[in-house]
Amino acid sequence: MPGRPNPTLRQRRLGAELRRMREQAGLGGSQLARVLGVSPTQVTQMESGKTSVNVDRLHTIMAACNYTNQSLIGALAEIIASRGKGWWEEYRGLIPNAFLESAEHEDFAAGTVKVWTSVFLPGLLQTSEYAQGMFSRKIPGLTAREIELRTSFRRKRRDTFLQSPGKKLEVYVHESSLLTRFGGTDVLREQLFGVVDDSVRANVSVRVVPFGVHTHPGPIESILYSFGAVSELDTVEMESSRGPIFFDAPDELESYRSTFDRIERAALTCEESRDLIQRTARSLKG
Incomplete structure (x- = not known):
């Protein structure tokens, strides 16, 4: 067969x-x-x-x-x-399968998901306008319909995760990601205020690694570490231009746990981070 x-x-x-x-x-x-x-x-x-x-x-x-x-x-x-089809299946054939795999990964997580980004704000906290700004910069360009589908998928992915009982999101971003203007200044400003609002949710924490740290504590690539039902089922997802790359070997998981430990030590507290994000949003000028 x-x-x-x-x-x-x-x-x-x-x-x-x-x-x-x-x-x-x-x-x-x-x-x-x-x-x-x-x-x-x-x-x-x-x-x-x-x-x-x-x-x-x-x-x-x-x-x-x-x-x-x-x-x-x-x-x-x-x-x-768990052989039932997830919500993301309604998008199969409409958007690249890489998007669906990211959604399935987040659904596969049993509890906490840790995210690190250094260039842009993570998809699980993106506003629709910010997501559109990211998709609009793709080369070769996407059609309006393709951008609409990818944006609606990202929004549903965000809402589904944040509303899932037992799921917790720990976000770590480099300060540079607060300044990259996907969609323009007004879009970024509203996105930053949106992150501030999300950061006070009971199941969300947001911490910023400031420019002033001694060195860049994490990888250039964006990574997502999910905790499985047992530690052996933890999973790492690295974002690349060709789609997500997944790691699950024990030595790889240990390496990325150490990476997040280093990022956490370098990051501001949640309160300090919220203050920095608010100040950055208010300082943005067109």
Whole structure:
């Protein structure tokens, strides 16, 4: 049976964890295939997310690998059970799949999501006008319809996350992102006041890394670190011009946790940041 041509983020992550489980047990793909009574190709497809895995097969793989992390097994079983389509599916075929993957990633997060940006304000806090300003600068240019669709998607993504029970957003931005005028001065001013309003939400914190810090504490790229149902399911998303890049290997996660620790140490407090954003907004002139 041919596999899925485009497995979702959840399906790929389930497969990646199955591969790690097998590799930690020192089993080759052919060895596991014999235990399961399937072909090595099917094992490869399961580990790439291209073939479905039910809970019974998950437990068979766990037993074959002598795997005892019941917390992770339970979380993987939840991934298997969550086969419903997310709200972002209504946009499939209308906007690039990269947008949908970012929305699925935020939905996949079990609780806190940390974001770092250094050039622009993060999508989860953007106003419609600011988002339009960002999309309007794309080369080659987008049509008015394409800009409208991407903007409405970003707005729904923002509203869905901020209204999701149990979700918390921790935003860290470099001061330079407060000055980049996507959409013009008036748009930026209203965007900054919007960030101030969002920053007093119970589930949102915003902290600024000021120009005066000794060094630039984070990467140039924008990154999003989400905490999974268990720590093994934490995920990092890095934004690039070609779409999001996801990282989930244990050493990569540890590296990005250290990166956020360094950013947090360099950032102003929430109150200091709110004051700086307000002062910047009021100082903007056309």
